[in-house]
Amino acid sequence: YLRGYAKEQGLYEEIVQGVDWQQDKVWRVRKQEGADDWHLRTVKECPGHRGRGFCGRSLQKVPDTTHQIGPQDVRRATRTRPHGDWACECYAAACRDGSSSSASSRCQKQKREDPPVEPYWWCPKCQWYACNACVKEMPDKATSKQVAHWRPGSCPKLDALVADVIKDFHLPDPFKAGYTIKMNWYPDALSRVSPHRHDNWTLLISLGSPRVLT
Numbered sequence: 785y786l787r788g789y790a791k792e793q794g795l796y797e798e799i800v801q802g803v804d805w806q807q808d809k810v811w812r813v814r815k816q817e818g819a820d821d822w823h824l825r826t827v828k829e830c831p832g833h834r835g836r837g838f839c840g841r842s843l844q845k846v847p848d849t850t851h852q853i854g855p856q857d858v859r860r861a862t863r864t865r866p867h868g869d870w871a872c873e874c875y876a877a878a879c880r881d882g883s884s885s886s887a888s889s890r891c892q893k894q895k896r897e898d899p900p901v902e903p904y905w906w907c908p909k910c911q912w913y914a915c916n917a918c919v920k921e922m923p924d925k926a927t928s929k930q931v932a933h934w935r936p937g938s939c940p941k942l943d944a945l946v947a948d949v950i951k952d953f954h955l956p957d958p959f960k961a962g963y964t965i966k967m968n969w970y971p972d973a974l975s976r977v978s979p980h981r982h983d984n985w986t987l988l989i990s991l992g993s994p995r996v997l998t
Contacts, residue, residue, distance in 0.1 A: 795941055796991040802939030805930040805969055811842070812977065813850050829925035830907035833873070834880070839912070842925060843905040864908075868893075868900030874918035890917045928975035934958075934965035945989070953987060970995070 813823045832839035844850070846866050875894045878887035888894065892901045892915035906913045914922075936943055946965060949955070958965060970976070973993070 792941070795945070799939055799942050799945075799967075799991065800969060802942065803932045803967065803969075804935075804938065805932050808927040808929050808931045808968075809924040811925070811927060826924040828905065828919055828922045830910055830912050831877075832907075832910055833912060834877070836910070839907060839910050840925075841907050841909055843907055843912075843914070843919065845903050845905055847903060864906075866900070866902055866904075868898075869896060870904070870906070870913035871896045871898075872915045872918055873912050874914045874922070887918065890921075891915055892917050927977070928970070929977065930969045930971070932967045932969070934967065949987065949989065955987070 809826055810824050811827050813825055813827075828843045830839040830841045830843055844864065846864050848864075870893070872891050872893045875884070875887050875891040878884045878891075892898075893904070901915055903916050904913060905916065905919045934942065934946060946958075950958070955961075956963075968977075
């Protein structure tokens, strides 16, 4: 704001409307407790047991060295011990839907008495379990933000803003240097990402409502 980037009224609204946003489905995963060691990966969400409503929590892999997935999930993955006292909920759902023939060819644990398999996935809150083969067929869980890469020509005001920043900070030509200009759109105050660290230099511009950056 002090450099005058936000002086033009309606800049935020025009960028939001002029960019082709895509739903983000890549989560930050904290590998070690007490450390800022974050990795990126896709995760699946728990659908919840039939008749109990949708859950939506991130499924945890067993065994796994992950400490935390996302900013709001339970931090207990590394303390979970594998066991075989479960049956795949995906297979049970396929049986109810009449599609058990395709599910039976891939499911690794259709019944509790079947031999233990690893890895598998579960929801600590719902006690919902699924084998690794069936989980691979589930859609990826969406994060609370949308993302886009800067594409020259899609939004003239955004192009002008990028040009001003490059000139003001004496940055190299992005077409020659090959660095990334990426945008995150947080639609409401409930959208957030986990605290994390960038391992390279970052120049950040925040438009719209004030946000807390960590």
